[in-house]
Amino acid sequence: MSADSSAVRRRMELLPITAVYQASAERSAALELVIGGCRVQALAEQFGTPLYCFDAATLDAAANQYRAALSRWYPAASAVTYAGKAYLSRAIVRWAQRHDLWLDCTGAGEIGIAVAGGAPRERILVHGVNKSDEDLDAAVMYAGVIVVDNLMELQRLALRLRSAQNRPSLWLRLRPGVAVDTHVYRQTGQEDSKFGMSPQEVLQAAHFCQEHGLPLNGLHFHQGSQFRDPAPIGLALHVALDLAAELSASGWQMEALSPGGGWGVAYHEDELPHPEIETYVRFVSQAVVEGCRQRNLPLPSLHLEPGRSLMARAGVAVYRVGAVKQTALRRWLFIDGGMADNPRPALYRARYSALPVTNPERPCIGPAWIAGPYCESGDVLIEALPMPDLAVGELLVVPMSGAYHLAMQSNYNGARRPAVIWLERGEAILIQRRETLVDLLARDVDL
Numbered sequence: 311m312s313a314d315s316s317a318v319r320r321r322m323e324l325l326p327i328t329a330v331y332q333a334s335a336e337r338s339a340a341l342e343l344v345i346g347g348c349r350v351q352a353l354a355e356q357f358g359t360p361l362y363c364f365d366a367a368t369l370d371a372a373a374n375q376y377r378a379a380l381s382r383w384y385p386a387a388s389a390v391t392y393a394g395k396a397y398l399s400r401a402i403v404r405w406a407q408r409h410d411l412w413l414d415c416t417g418a419g420e421i422g423i424a425v426a427g428g429a430p431r432e433r434i435l436v437h438g439v440n441k442s443d444e445d446l447d448a449a450v451m452y453a454g455v456i457v458v459d460n461l462m463e464l465q466r467l468a469l470r471l472r473s474a475q476n477r478p479s480l481w482l483r484l485r486p487g488v489a490v491d492t493h494v495y496r497q498t499g500q501e502d503s504k505f506g507m508s509p510q511e512v513l514q515a516a517h518f519c520q521e522h523g524l525p526l527n528g529l530h531f532h533q534g535s536q537f538r539d540p541a542p543i544g545l546a547l548h549v550a551l552d553l554a555a556e557l558s559a560s561g562w563q564m565e566a567l568s569p570g571g572g573w574g575v576a577y578h579e580d581e582l583p584h585p586e587i588e589t590y591v592r593f594v595s596q597a598v599v600e601g602c603r604q605r606n607l608p609l610p611s612l613h614l615e616p617g618r619s620l621m622a623r624a625g626v627a628v629y630r631v632g633a634v635k636q637t638a639l640r641r642w643l644f645i646d647g648g649m650a651d652n653p654r655p656a657l658y659r660a661r662y663s664a665l666p667v668t669n670p671e672r673p674c675i676g677p678a679w680i681a682g683p684y685c686e687s688g689d690v691l692i693e694a695l696p697m698p699d700l701a702v703g704e705l706l707v708v709p710m711s712g713a714y715h716l717a718m719q720s721n722y723n724g725a726r727r728p729a730v731i732w733l734e735r736g737e738a739i740l741i742q743r744r745e746t747l748v749d750l751l752a753r754d755v756d757l
């Protein structure tokens with residue numbers, strides 16, 4: 311049997327609505343996809359396509375799992391920081407406040423969104439590998455914590471903090487020399503990564519802070535994104551805790567420790583089940599507790615920094631089929647979105663699943679290549695996915711679309727960014743309107 315036909319068979323055996331869809335996804339009696347109590351067909355008619363839909367219940371469940379696992383496994387203070395780079399808007403900031411989440415902001419733009427959404431200073435944490443003056447000014451003005459990437463940045467910060475009214479706490483970003491197992495573009499903890507400081511530089515930076523009376527109180531590292539095996543975190547924790555032990559000899563106490571985020575999700579049915587948040591939190595908590603015990607260190611406040619594992623499953627993208635084409639080797643289904651709203655397949659060859667919105671249980675007729683309208687041969691969202699016969703005008707949903715789609719979207723070929731809606735208890739609220747031609751022209755200056 312060919313790979314394609316076994317994939318078709320596997321797909322025929324699956325329930326169409328699997329755990330890659332939002333927790334609230336169901337099929338109505340009229341054989342239509344319903345999310346968050348709303349008919350997807352009706353949402354597409356009301357808001358147009360492409361359309362991104364976030365399900366509040368799925369987001370809430372993920373945040374609650376993190377909080378519950380931390381309180382079960384970590385015996386000292388802890389916090390969950392939502393990595394805003396996965397997708398940030400004012401509505402998401404408000405949602406994060408509901409759950410007492412901190413916000414990880416990269417640069418002045420994300421800080422601005424966090425402030426506009428009402429995030430308090432003490433829950434804004436700022437990252438960035440090459441923070442501009444504007445980024446540093448915004449961080450000093452609005453953040454509770456700045457994670458320092460390098461020694462030069464530390465010197466620039468020292469100048470600002472001398473005269474600042476507010477003095478955010480500083481954490482040092484360690485490059486532990488160990489990455490997690492993931493796509494090479496998503497690894498960040500390896501020895502030659504562009505992120506963070508070597509252990510030696512961390513010591514130098516800590517001594518600089520001591521000499522200049524800077525408010526250093528934490529260490530941070532992040533080894534990469536979309537991993538399932540937590541073991542490399544244990545290795546990196548050894549490096550971080552050895553540094554904390556060495557620095558404690560000179561009188562510095564590590565009050566906060568963050569091993570970053572990056573816990574993975576299943577994007578496609580083949581990858582189910584989702585890696586369990588509980589497994590990750592238990593591993594990290596136990597490793598920190600044991601590592602501190604071995605070094606006689608007091609337990610720091612533990613900060614986890616997830617983005618994808620909070621946000622990805624809560625979002626689906628809804629597209630409309632515009633054309634169907636058969637070429638020598640494949641059946642193409644053309645939809646009205648693609649690499650402009652989801653660059654992940656083109657960047658990392660990320661794999662996705664999809665379902666028709668009406669009558670999702672129709673038999674598959676064979677694999678389809680689901681492609682976008684953009685002028686790139688790489689604008690193919692999904693390759694070789696078993697699909698039923700779909701007519702022009704039908705709707706498709708792509709699950710696991712909540713993280714790193716909208717955050718990385720572009721105006722390629724004049725694409726106007728899609729509308730985004732929030733689904734909660736049967737109600738749909740527009741949280742980001744669709745871009746218009748006026749938006750596309752807003753920055754232009756006519757000659």
Ligand SMILES: Cc1ncc(COP(=O)(O)O)c(C=O)c1O
Binds near residue numbers: 393532619
């Ligand atoms: C410093 C830092 N923290 C947290 C994250 C979140 O990663 P993820 O969305 O995979 O959880 C990232 C992602 O790149 C990151 O760079």
